[in-house]
Amino acid sequence: MSLSIVLPAKNEALAIGVTVAGIRQHYPHAEVIVVNDGSTDSTATVAETAGARVVHHPYSKGNGAAIKTGARAASGEIIVFMDADGQHDPTDIPRLLEFIEQGHDMVVGARQKGSQASVGRGLANGLYNRLASWMTGHRVADLTSGFRAVRADKFREFLYLLPNGFSYPTTSTMAFFRAGYSVAYVPIHAAKRIGQSHIRLLRDGSRFLLIIFKIGTLFSPLKIFAPVALLMFLLASGWYGYTLHAYGRFTNMSALLYSGSVMVFLMGLISEQITALMYKEKN
Structure with missing residues (x-):
């Protein structure tokens, strides 16, 4: 199956070159797409130099919007979504693809203890996972992980549901469960990101919580x-x-x-x- 690897990026010039080079080293024949979400630094130039195909947003539309743009632009039957900040290890990709080959439709890299950026975010993610598990009736090991492999045709079915902000993992996971598609989790370790995070715990945390309930009404009212x-x-x-x-x-x-x-x-x-x-x- 053909493979596309999509990385949404906004002002990630410090990390994007190393990330793309690592992917290229392990997957020289894969399509690597960097969605430049209105960056004001040299993210696009660095990504192109490292060997990625860059798709541009004229202004910042949000992480979810970049994911949708990347999914539409990808030509592979399988799409792997990764963060551009160096947290995700390209050597974990084969472990995700192994479950895809076994028949799963979405495989999520579930961050283990010690991978969270802060205690507060770890507690928040634990709450989100429990709420999502209760709503879906399935164990959700990591609802908000941005490292996942999906079957492209099935993922595109739910593009209209995905928000433009940071909550695309939440929405896509719940939608796959609701549609009866197979979802699996692979334990991973997420490294400390390079550069400054764009997520704000209180602002984006409340949005995540609201989206869980919004998707819950779509999933099982x-x-x-x-x-x-x-x-x-x-x-x-x-x-x-x-x-x-x-x-x-x-x-x-x-x-x-x-x-x-x-x-x-x-x-x-x-x-x-x-x-x-x-x-x-x-x-």
Whole structure:
């Protein structure tokens, strides 16, 4: 199977040359695409000198937008996405491709302990992994890893879902699970990045969390709506028990909460039907 390796890059002149050279050393016949996301330094020049094909954004559109551009430009049947900052080791690529050859549709390099850039980010990723595992019903070892191999035709099915920011790994993983495609995880060690990170924990962390719930409503809406409906039902029952004991009557608040729980649950059922139509297989 033909192979394309896509690296989104914004102001990565310090790392991109070494990264591309390492890929070229191990995969001289692979198509290496660097998506220059409006860099203001010499990222594009360094990448071209190292042997990559550079696709330009006239201005910065975001990491996810660069991924989409790279996926559209790639000619390989298999696409490997890597960070351009030197965190990912090209020698790990064969381990990902081995699982692709076994029949998986997406293989993710799951960062092990000691690979996180900070304690805060490690805790946040742990939370994201648990939420995603609960929503999908499958173990998600690393939801936000940018090092992954995918079958190009299947990945392109979900380009319209991918956000333009840093959350493409989250969205693509959840979408593959929802579509019934096979996802596997390979343990890797991510090195310390070269240069300064573009991710801000509080700003981008809240966006990741929001996207998990947004994709959760696309993936399995009842897992979002049903707990809310149950909570409202329990609150209604508790308040009804209190008012019946204290005042001997059924109050408007209990009626409102009971009605709200039923409405939320029905909204979840309708959302499930809409989601099924969205993922209906097209001939």
